[in-house]
Amino acid sequence: MIEIDGSYGEGGGQILRMSVALAALTNKPVKVFNIRANRPNPGLRRQHMVAIESVAKICNARVRGLELGSKAIEFYPGELKGGEYEFDIGTAGSVTLVLQACLLPSLFAKDETHLRLRGGTDVKWSPPWDYFQNVIVPLLGKMGGKIESYLNKRGYYPVGGGEVEVHIYPCEKLDKLEFDEKIEGVEGIINIANLPIAIAERIENSALKELRKHGMEADIMIEETSAACSGVGIVLWTKGKILGADCLGEKGKPAEQVGKEAAEKLVEEVKAGVDLDENAVDQMLPYIAMADDALTFKCRNLSRHATTLIWLIKKFLDVKFEIEKNGVYEVKVRRK
Numbered sequence: 001m002i003e004i005d006g007s008y009g010e011g012g013g014q015i016l017r018m019s020v021a022l023a024a025l026t027n028k029p030v031k032v033f034n035i036r037a038n039r040p041n042p043g044l045r046r047q048h049m050v051a052i053e054s055v056a057k058i059c060n061a062r063v064r065g066l067e068l069g070s071k072a073i074e075f076y077p078g079e080l081k082g083g084e085y086e087f088d089i090g091t092a093g094s095v096t097l098v099l100q101a102c103l104l105p106s107l108f109a110k111d112e113t114h115l116r117l118r119g120g121t122d123v124k125w126s127p128p129w130d131y132f133q134n135v136i137v138p139l140l141g142k143m144g145g146k147i148e149s150y151l152n153k154r155g156y157y158p159v160g161g162g163e164v165e166v167h168i169y170p171c172e173k174l175d176k177l178e179f180d181e182k183i184e185g186v187e188g189i190i191n192i193a194n195l196p197i198a199i200a201e202r203i204e205n206s207a208l209k210e211l212r213k214h215g216m217e218a219d220i221m222i223e224e225t226s227a228a229c230s231g232v233g234i235v236l237w238t239k240g241k242i243l244g245a246d247c248l249g250e251k252g253k254p255a256e257q258v259g260k261e262a263a264e265k266l267v268e269e270v271k272a273g274v275d276l277d278e279n280a281v282d283q284m285l286p287y288i289a290m291a292d293d294a295l296t297f298k299c300r301n302l303s304r305h306a307t308t309l310i311w312l313i314k315k316f317l318d319v320k321f322e323i324e325k326n327g328v329y330e331v332k333v334r335r336k
Contacts, residue, residue, distance in 0.1 A: 001029045002076070002315055007037035009308030016044075017051045018099035018286065018309060022316040024059040024077045024105035025290075033072040043069040047093025047119065051101040057085050058105055058113055082170065083197055089119030092160035094126035099166060104286050107145050115169040120155045121162035122191060122233045124313075127247050127279060129154075129164065130189045130235035136283050139276075143174045143287060156231025161170035164166035176293040177284070179275040184240035186211065186218035186266070191234075193227035199255045200224070203234050206259030214267045224257035234262045241270045244275045272300045272328055281306050285333075288317045294334035302329050 001137055004019050023030040036042045044052075048068060052073065056063050060078035087098065093240035095117040106113035117231040121129040128137070137147050153275055155162020188207065192200040194274050200222045213316050218236065232249035247258045270278045276284060276298040282305045302323070311319050322332040 001031055002031045002173055004030060004312065005033045005034050005316065007034040009311060010304045011038045012036055013045075013048050013097065013309075013310060014100075016048055017097065018312055020052050020055045021101045021104045022076045022286065022313065023075050024080060025059065025108060026316050027077050028316060029074070029076045031072065031074045035071050035073070037071070037231055037284065041301050041307050042198070043071050044073070044177065046128055047089050050087045050089050050093070051098045051152045052088050054085060054098060054102050054115065055105060055151055056211060058082060058102060058109060080105055080109040082106060082113040082168075084114040086116040086118060087118070089117070089160065092120035092123050092155060092157040092327070094123050094133045095119045095121055095155070096127045096129060097160060099132065100283065103140070103147070103168060104207055106172055107170075107174070109120070112170065112190035115166045115168070115234050116163065117166070118155070118163045120160045121151065121156060121164060122154060122231055122248060123157045127283065128233055128235050128248065129162075129246050130191065130277070131237075132245050134187070134189075134235065134237045135242055135277075135280055138242055139177065139284060140287060141289065143177050144171050144172065145174060145287070154191060154225050154227045154231065156193065156229050159228040161228030172257050175289045176288055176291045176295050177288060177297070179241065179280050179297060181240040183243075183270060186216055186236060186238055188218055188220035188234060188236040189223055190220060190232070190276060191223045191225065193233040194224045194230035195232055199232055199249070202255035203249070203259035204230070206236060206256040206261040207236065210260050210263035211267065214271070216267065216270070221305065232258070232260060232293045236262050236266045238266070241275075243274070244280065245269065245277065269300060274328055279302060285309050286313060288333050289313050289317050294332065294333070296330060296332040298330055302331070
């Protein structure tokens, strides 16, 4: 059994989610202890339990210690079978973080996986739905991973109540991700619920103003919707070569600042000439490690999430990471 210290590195829910995902993928039992030990409320929270439950269903796993506040779990994976499942986080816990655990093993399951998840679609400390749908899903598509994703309803903090559906189709292998495309333009979505539309328009104008300062135009759509509680956010992404950036609205934060921050992040990634934006690195590393061919990519920064994930991946897969910094980071990933 592989034993993982959940307090290592970034020490949050990511270690837990990806430990069970990699265990399911490799059919190797895993024990995770010291779960979220350095957090103010250590142990399992509801969204972590849903992530583990969903992966367990996909691979017919046995799980010990799966209860609220638990500091350790044991996960014994079975056959990766896929299937159709519904899960309700019951809070504004992030549906995209639950998907982070489900996607990797589901791509290699025997049958298609259909997930219906309820919770938060646009909440702090997690990828917004539009980033997942317009950055992560297309990047996986370039590797041969077929995923269909649908937003049924937005969910914001503190109530949640959002709903998404995702169909994940099995693939025999993942192709090497190529980075030979050029940027062909910028698109974006501003989502807003239960707030004056003028707020979204101010976000849009601010983002466009910032992008134009750097010679960039964008086609930004405003999606006005209803939700269990109010919320607003923006996601921007490039076409061709895919880079993304986002910013979530918060009480007391001017709309102009929300748009400007998202645009500044995207401009920074574009100007650096990178292959993956900082947040995409955190999401894509396990898939890159599963690809058959060696791959080198450039990124502006390696977050603590990313370095923790590299450490974790090497516990399950026979893969080598070589990292150099020359202005930007160059990361070479190859199977041993």
